[in-house]
Amino acid sequence: MTSLPPLAQKQLGLVIDLDTCVGCHACAVNCKEWNTGGTSGPLTDLDPYGADAAGVWFNRIHSFEAGEGDASRTVHFPKSCLHCAEPACVTVCPTGASYKRAEDGIVLINPETCIGCKLCSWACPYGAREYDYDGGTMKKCTLCIDRIYNENLEEIDRVPACVSTCPASARHFGDLGDPESKVSKLVAERGGFDLMPEMGYKPTNKYLPPRQRQNSSGCTGASALPVVEQSADGLLGWLDRILSR
């Protein structure tokens, strides 16, 4: 059913820290690795070793420059489905293949009923949905639904693949519908924001802004080491005298 369910208490999603992301693409690679064998797999690649390699990815890492001159910043910007509270990608779906789960807010596609009309990708301003040219259906981030509830995994691993692999801990997973959750507190503390709020899609995923730049970084207050004046003798002294001429 593509009519939206009443908004649930639980809103699972990601918080992405643009201050600590180093743009290493590890999250995208681990996402691809896990999900190509997951419930929405395969993440088909076309011409993978050729000149025009293309394929389905759920997570893409953009890099932006903001500001001018000395004050400019390079910001690495991972982007995947934001699991919006009001996702037009769901309501435009003519078949009911696209749906938002009532219990945790995750937006999914049923690969058995999707007709590949691509309208959901037109309705998404964030580019979260990609068409699988091989399978003829749309694909998107599942928030690793086959990991986060997977009792065969250790509890510590029951997080999305992108979160588990991030070497900079720039990705956080949790319940953004609960104001007391760690992720909600992080968003409140760091001033987390929505992408394109003017669209009115109310994304669940939040982004944390880069912290204020510290121009005096590296200064610990300790004095510099004194330069040791030394008069050399012996072989090194002789060489010094010869070379100083």
Place this chain on the structure above:
Amino acid sequence: MHPAFSVIIFTVASGAGYGLLFVLALLVAFGALTPSFWTGFIGFGIAFALFTLGLLSSFLHLGRPERAWRAFSQWRSSWLSREGVLAVVTYLPAGLLALLFTFFDAARGVLVVLGLLSAICAVVTVIATGMIYRSLKPIRAWYNSYVVPAYLVLGLATGLLLANALALVFAPAVATTLQFASCLALLVAALTKFLYWRYIDTMPAFSTAESATGLGHLGKVRLFEAPHTQENYLNKEMGFRIARKHAAKLRLIALVGGWLAPAVLVLFSLLLPASPALVLATIAIVLGLTGTLVERWLFFAEAKHAVTLYYGGSSV
């Protein structure tokens, strides 16, 4: 947006088909057409062929066309689903009307009811087609109140051009009325699209690279490095930009060649006897449909999607 051939054919052919159905159904309902085999067979035949061709063409756009029947289920929320349902529903009154008008000597009252129902169904189906586009917020060139009227008036104008040529052969009594009506519809179509183009040229930016990334407080935002080296689906589908540079010429071709020229031809044919008038009416059909195809291609090619902001675009 990528101008997919199948979707262009779908919207232009079904628009003209429903336009012709609308005109024929109203003529039958108001008793302006006397029931006859050839009038019904050719007239309704062309209308049915056009919108059926359009619907079949829209199936080509699907990745899994064998599942197309599923698209009738979500009419509560989806305009695409509503369009599918309405298109199928339209076959009922329109099919009955065509059969009764063409093959049987049906009672007047039945034809009036079926004619009005068919005309309403044709209009509502074209509105649903327009709403598929008009309801998409990330594409500002579509998310505005010019889109649905443009679909309606272009469908009506192309349908009237067809009806006009048919009337010259089968129903000379209504030919003059249809000639005036097609001129009027073509002029309104040209005006609507002119206003639409002026609107999309001057509309203020709704989203920017700054709002898309949330980094505006740091200054102007620009793409430093794309996430991938080759084009992906998003670039191919939403990042179409090849022929935007020809937009001004193509607009002129549609406006002058597609709508104003056929209006002049049809107006001129009022002065001529039936056979030369039919030649002009036929040329007018070709010009009108070609112009509308150009317009539909531009409708896609000129529309910028918000996702381009993540790929180097600065505003949409």
